[in-house]
Amino acid sequence: MSTMSHDTLFPLTTAKRLNNLGQAGRGEGVIARSIKLLSNRLEPHLQQTVQIPGQGEAGSYAHNRHKENARLIEGTGLLYQLTQNPVYAEFAGQWLLGYAKQYLHMDFHPQKNTNPPGRLFHQILNEQIWLLFASLGYGYIKETLPGEQRETIEQGLFYPMLHLFTETYRHDFDRIHNHGLWAVAAVGISALTVGEEKYVDLAVDGQAGDRESGGFLAQISRLFSPSGYYVEGPYYHRFAIHPLCLFAEALHLHRPELDIYNYKDRVIHKTIQALLATAYPNGDFPALNDASRTMNIQDEGVVTAVALGYSHYGHSDTLTAVAQRQGRIWLHPCAQTLAQQVDTLKEQQPIHWPSIELNEGPDGNRGAQGYLRLQNARGDLSQVTMNYGQHGMDHGHFDTLGITLFNRDQEVLREYGFGRWVNVESKFGGRYLPQNHSWARQTVAHNCVVVDQLCQNNAEADRADQVHGQPHFFIGQGNAQAMSAFANHHFRDIGMQRTALLISLPELDFPVLIDLYRLSSRQAHLYDYVLHYAGQIMQTNIDYSYDKEQRSLLGSNNGYQHLFQVAKGDVTNGLKLTWLQNKSFYTWLSASTAAELIFAQTGANDPEFNLRTENCLLLRKNAGDTLFASAFETHGHFDEASEYCAGATGALERIEVLGHTAQGSVVRLTGKDIHMTIMVSNAPGVTPKTQNIVEVENDTYHWQGFFAITDNNVAGV
Template identity: 35%
Template sequence: MAVCFSQGSDYYSDAASDQEHPNLILTKEGVKQIRAHLGSIPLFDETLEKVKAEIDAEISQGIDTPVPEDYSGGYTHERHKRNFLVIQKAGVLYQILNDEKYAKYVKDMLMQYEALYKTLPQHPKTRSYARGKLFWQCLNDANWLVYVSQAYDCVYNYLSEEERYKLESNLFRPFADYISIGNPQFFNRVHNHSTWGNAAVGMIGLVMNDDDLIHRALYGIKNINLDKTAKDDDGGFINKDGKAGFLANIEEPFSPDGYYTEGPYYQRYAMYPFLIFAQSLQNKKPELEIFNYKNGVLLKAVQTLLNLTDADGEFFPLNDAQKGMSYYSRELVTAVDIAYHNSDDAAGFLSIAKEQGQVLLDDSGFSVALSIKKGKEKPYQKTSINLTDGPKGDQGGVAILRQGDLELVFKYTAQGSSHGHYDKLSFSLFEKGDEIIQDYGLARFVNIEQKGGGNYLKENSSWAKQSIAHNTVIQNEISHFNADYEKGSKHHSDLHYFYVENDNVKVVSAKEINAYPETEMLRTMAILNGEDYEKPFMLDIMKINSTSANQYDLPFYYFGQILQTSFEYKTPEILKPLGNENGYQHLYLEASAKRDADYSKFSWFNNNTFYILTIVTNSNDEFLFTRIGANDPEFNLRRDPALILRRKNCTNTTFVSAIESHGSYSPVSESAWNSKSNIKNLKVVLDTEDYTGISITNVKGNTTFFITANTNAAKDATHNITINDIGYKWTGPYYYK
């Protein structure tokens, strides 16, 4: 019978669960099966051999547990981080190979930490809102305990009762108490930091069979008075509604679709503690049915994460995100293996695991490797998808349109907690895993000590989070919500429609009404396919209604070399910042131009491919050629370019543009193919409260029309309108023909 997850449920009263070890990520039965199949499961055996070589090398070098003194990237930080990764692997090697040298290594390292920890004050670096002891922040201390708990579980029965008592009394319980009761501002929150803390306390509690620690991990600390206005080091506020603990961290940040509100980069980071603790609970407390909690959202979240990757498996850089992070990371190896192990129909996970080229050395990794050996894998299919945001799925979302080699990522989410950026209705565009139109990501050199101790740089707030750093409309050079975290956290964009049933048309449309006072923005983005075009292309319609006249900027952060423009531009003799604040102070103005036609073209070249932006222009429009890097004396920002369309003194206006990818260039034969635009003319033929119609004429003279319903976008809604004496009738949110 399933156990209720309600706050205060006292399911521990039946007390002593079986103290067989291991029982977290490895089980006694799992170890038995693994040992029986050693040498016959290729992927598992290959992983085991690599890990064995790695740990044997570490053992030969001896154990170093230095007195902590560094930020991220410094020697002591990296050594303790390396230690917790190594000790976990040594523990599983002991169980699988039954070789005492690995158990002794784990024991010796644990005893060194026992001797060290009881002498440690708070870490000497003071930047964090919650300082650790081994590390500069409690977050990393929690990382340590999550991994070390697994090692302790593996050698539990190898140690004597006296040795276990010594470790638990002087190291593990004090450690768990310090990162929880000692730092409630870290532990009692809804945030990826707290998820690590909850998992750390819960996992060591499971090994020690400590019901108080397990309950604390699941439900948080009760009767703790927190400063509701206190900010963490990321600028986020402590949870104000009293919810805390592992279950609250599943309930609140995840939408029913498995989207994590902080964005895929931090979802990837948080999935390790979510799934490793969940697997431990499943093995030790199966009556909790943890993988069924919130309709199985943890397993859905793995599917969601995989869909939030480009063709190369790299996560789309929404909000704070380091580019290049991918499903080859150790967190996603863990996520894929555990998700497969606990899912009924997940053969697609096996193809990802095969690409990853490694598995966990535990029950779930063995399950994956055995299934791959049996040939059960199927290709993992990434499709166009709309992912809701918010605990109930009613706080905006992220849509991904996939057509051919193009992937369009459209963000209309909630704020995204303290890692969120101020960029409603923004987009980025990819082709074969390469960025065509980029999102900047975060301003941080993760774990590179020379750059701010490996932590967030001040430019993360002054540039990366500001709206001008993204491909969305900025009004009067002010960021959305004036870059105010509390205001931004109260609002989200709303989906107008998402329609991908047609093979030739993939469309998403969303509305934002709170980013600026008395201003509404409706953005409709489509990937269109037509027989007269070499490849699918992107169409973008941004409709703005305001009660006052404003200046609007629409940037396009492209990569590559400018080839040609349909307008003449002027370059200044001296580079100056484009503005004074809200991110504009970080943009150099390299050139500018006035609009000289009803539509304009801008072409560039990147990765031996040609790209062209065609954009409808009004009489007062300006083009601004900019480059990131102004007011950046320490060179913390990348020097990336952008083209900005500026429109002044407008109340209601509509931006319409198209982006084509076409042709190719061979450096070997020095030949270019299809280097010119296929679009001859782009025109707004109708723009009312209810409809916006666009005509697209190609170089062959053939014209197609795309009409979007701005108000009634129901799938069964019928529309009948006239444009230039021609009638258009259709059912659904858009017309394309």
């Protein structure tokens, strides 16, 4: 019963090509390792009898078992094609038959959230994912089954599911959304396995057949901005890109006339690039919007996207480095060239994407996400991320102008991520927790400025969806990079501009981050410049009072109800504060005077223990127009196990605001052998040729273009 007598078409490839891939995987190298990973995963199950449980919560045995079963069917089917070992085909056939005999006898799951329920899972999203993988597996072994068994599987399982997704829940099928991509990919790919072209058409063109209101072509045209960025952020992007890549590859094979890889100005290439370009140098994705802090390039969707991108859009050293870090490869014939490249590499190559600004919105004019990256002499990459784009739809956080800093293999100015324990049954069935709204999405939970202890756009998603940040300038090359943006519609009557500069100085081991957060208002407001850090406070130049015997609430809502005050001190003449995070010291210098520093910790109003204990700092100032000017120095080295410590004190001493007007901001940074003046344009519409002038008291500062830095403290250079 060999499939080798002719070349069989599967949804994603052909039998002969998989046979070739299997041959290529017999030696050493990343293909062999990936096949080994797959066979190791399947091995413990091969002796099991068919196990089809009932229904359960996310994280429950039943939920996990169904998920795993689909992947066993797909994995054994694939491995059958790679190895021609009939044991795998028999396994997949038996389990498919088991499901086919039971499926229609199972009740619908009681509905628990906004997604309609399935028969196997609590939401049809999971059922669609199940169908996609189970039908891939079925495709690989279909020829090994007698006709009546095929009939049982197709009529008892696949057609009912196709009906469920396209008829029963037809209202949901065309939704332009990450779930929508899974829906069309599942329907399209399963339709290819049963040879039902009408469902393929539906999946490609949408119910209206217009390729605009629904279907795969509409999804990929409308989900991403021209830069390829996905509005919900990388956590949901990597989830959406998986079905996108699978169905794209299927259409490449079965509907070559669509020329899918060139579709819509190569949107698939752009969106793969955009996803990868958000990642930190260690491969983790910044937790923008609702997102876990640990999602990374190991995710299967990213593994698929890397192979597919390399195959269809050509070589890139960084892409190869990403594949190398992933340590495995998509088991698809298109991955073979990439695998060969990876096998030539010995030491892990750095994943160094260039600095990039990713525009947002259908026309690319609804703000952007900025990523600055600078490498130091020892090869360490610093990355600064700034959000000046759109609100992230249903998963958005109220953190426009929020930044993160990453270096030395860790996030330094940190995102909290979502309030959710994914798939942990005992934590609300793994769903989003109330604290996701009350803490994780609030402005104060981010590295932002909070006005009057409120939340941007009053924490109303509808309102936030209507506004966005406004890019000012972005310079992503050289040893002094910078990005600047406005957000004038996020707090009532408040103008906000944030400029982040990442600068390499020969005197410092790591690039320094200069952060200029400017607020303008005719009335005085209470501004909280908030920083989220991890680790231990080492020293500070201010006197503070520590709440030794009690902790009290910092506020009553907008996230403040989750913060306890730990200590508080007046900042009268600039701030210097050093903390230790793992092996690295970080010193924060602020120019503020007449301000107050609050040390705070999460934990209040969390009776279910749903939040992690985290620390933050709030620099509080009562003002109308003000400029929070900060410098962040990375320095020293601490290794507790070997008891080595050096450089606990940084080289920077002071940052001062020399002036800030609607035209520009001028600050001075001083330290050991360092005297710098930094001038930044605040005028919307600035160009590289604009002449900027800022007059402050007796000094006049002038420079051309977006920003200027002088390496001494004489003004007017």
